Amino acid sequence: xxxxxxxxxxxxxxxxxxxxxxxxxxxxxxxxxxxxxxxxxxxxxxxxxxxxxxxxxxxxxxxxxxxxxxxxxxxxxxxxxxxxxxxxxxxxxxxxxxxxxxxxxxxxxxxxxxxxxxxxxxxxxxxxxxxxxxxxxxxxxxxxxxxxxxxxxxxxxxxxxxxxxxxxxxxxxxxxxxxxxxxxxxxxxxxxxxxxxxxxxxxxxxxxxxxxxxxxxxxxxxxxxxxxxxxxxxxxxxxxxxxxxxxxxxxxxxxxxxxxxxxxxxxxxxxxxx
Amino acid sequence: xxxxxxxxxxxxxxxxxxxxxxxxxxxxxxxxxxxxxxxxxxxxxxxxxxxxxxxxxxxxxxxxxxxxxxxxxxxxxxxxxxxxxxxxxxxxxxxxxxxxxxxxxxxxxxxxxxxxxxxxxxxxxxxxxxxxxxxxxxxxxxxxxxxxxxxxxxxxxxxxxxxxxxxxxxxxxxxxxxxxxxxxxxxxxxxxxxxxxxxxxxxxxxxxxxxxxxxxxxxxxxxxxxxxxxxxxxxxxxxxxxxxxxxxxxxxxxxxxxxxxxxxxxxx
Numbered sequence: 180x181x182x183x184x185x186x187x188x189x190x191x192x193x194x195x196x197x198x199x200x201x202x203x204x205x206x207x208x209x210x211x212x213x214x215x216x217x218x219x220x221x222x223x224x225x226x227x228x229x230x231x232x233x234x235x236x237x238x239x240x241x242x243x244x245x246x247x248x249x250x251x252x253x254x255x256x257x258x259x260x261x262x263x264x265x266x267x268x269x270x271x272x273x274x275x276x277x278x279x280x281x282x283x284x285x286x287x288x289x290x291x292x293x294x295x296x297x298x299x300x301x302x303x304x305x306x307x308x309x310x311x312x313x314x315x316x317x318x319x320x321x322x323x324x325x326x327x328x329x330x331x332x333x334x335x336x337x338x339x340x341x342x343x344x345x346x347x348x349x350x351x352x353x354x355x356x357x358x359x360x361x362x363x364x365x366x367x368x369x370x371x372x373x374x375x376x377x378x379x380x381x382x383x384x385x386x387x388x389x390x391x392x393x394x395x396x397x398x399x400x401x402x403x404x405x406x407x408x409x410x411x412x413x414x415x416x417x418x419x420x421x422x423x424x425x426x427x428x429x430x431x432x433x434x435x436x437x438x439x440x441x442x443x444x445x446x447x448x449x450x451x452x453x
Numbered sequence: 454x455x456x457x458x459x460x461x462x463x464x465x466x467x468x469x470x471x472x473x474x475x476x477x478x479x480x481x482x483x484x485x486x487x488x489x490x491x492x493x494x495x496x497x498x499x500x501x502x503x504x505x506x507x508x509x510x511x512x513x514x515x516x517x518x519x520x521x522x523x524x525x526x527x528x529x530x531x532x533x534x535x536x537x538x539x540x541x542x543x544x545x546x547x548x549x550x551x552x553x554x555x556x557x558x559x560x561x562x563x564x565x566x567x568x569x570x571x572x573x574x575x576x577x578x579x580x581x582x583x584x585x586x587x588x589x590x591x592x593x594x595x596x597x598x599x600x601x602x603x604x605x606x607x608x609x610x611x612x613x614x615x616x617x618x619x620x621x622x623x624x625x626x627x628x629x630x631x632x633x634x635x636x637x638x639x640x641x642x643x644x645x646x647x648x649x650x651x652x653x654x655x656x657x658x659x660x661x662x663x664x665x666x667x668x669x670x671x672x673x674x675x676x677x678x679x680x681x682x683x684x685x686x687x688x689x690x691x692x693x694x695x696x697x698x699x700x701x702x703x704x705x706x707x708x709x710x711x712x713x714x715x716x717x718x719x720x721x
Contacts, residue, residue: 350514351544355558355609356534365557369548446548446589 217416226252226420251405255421256428259390259401262318263432266325267386271379273326274333278375281334282341283367295334303328303389307396321393328389329382336378340371373447380436387429402428460613460645461488461511466520468506468671479670480506484520486664486673490612493639493646495660497653497699499707503671504649505617511647512538512615524613534558537606541618543598545590551577551601552586558609576604580634596627600634607638616648620655632658636683653703657695658685665699668706669713675702 206218394403
């Protein structure tokens, strides 16, 4: 039992360690210019610098905890996270009611579907020029782009979810005296929630891709901005440290969404063995 | 029959389905039936005889193409809590716990929280589900799910229970115990029950009256009164006489069903 666990750990660590070793060797061998590809140790060092506070601790200026999180990395990460969450909430908040109505009513579906089918294939990135034209620079265009990125996955899945609600639940609810409102809120919405939450997870993923791009263009804070800024100064170690942070934050967001899903869907048969 | 005591009246009911472009299917035709208050009626027949269609029409899910169904003098136009429906697939809401499922209809009626809790507790005790308040349907066996579904319709005090092959998916032993439990509930609460089944033994065990239906178009082939006293003994000679009589009637229809299937598969 113990050994098999250790074995699996080693198995998982093998390829990353090999890649790191090869990378470190490349750096040390002098074959590659460290400006082009800094060694992993240099990147790790930069990452900790990026993480640590810029100024030494001064109790007259701020509390210890505030000082501890005053590093550039944490401020960038929280700026990006803040944009992702606001854009996602707006996008999902618009997509959910529209999706519920489109899924439940054939007429609403026919009214909106053509427009949605035309807009949906346009990548959110293609909205950048228009976003800047409309909203200028700063947070608004970034949030607008993220909203678009989160909107369509949530919308499409909500429509599919409502359409897949088993008719027998509706019959059962009707024969128990449910009116349309109860039917909608207490039967159709929860019955389609596995689809909706899957859509939310995809939407969150898209939102996270879009935030990095939007930050490269429209704002001067956040992880996307920081790696572009680092390029201007040829700080390739900081670029890679920033990318690594983006990966970590993305992983944290996705596993957070996944946990939220499992908790909300604890009644659901499909995930009972997770 | 004295119509004053008749609870469900079915007059000249037919149900015709038109599938997209295909020829129409006459699921029911010329159905006339009176069901007394407190009566236990089984609709018996092979698949495709329209027994579930008739039950759905009484439930109000699908108004009949022609004819009229009245319950206590009121024409049925929509489903309602006076006719509690129990499905073969249980149709419990999987996102609600056992307790919330049973409380669902009561919450719609805006009953107070305390009253709901008392009623739900009592019903779950009656159906031997006391320890399962907080469980989700996915964690229950088929038999327990169907107990919850029965508790859910009993909660509304519906005078009529409409049951669509409720025990069809259960193993033989669970089925027997639920049949007996249903009979106890029926006797105690004086419900009117319309029960769809394709099991001959089940119909003889449960019903006051068995309505045998014909295969397409669905009509009433024969009504058989089961006059055996309860508790009925499936091993007794009288019980067997009934099953034999019903088996003969049903198998004629089953044979027609089979011939039809062979014909339509051959035509493809």
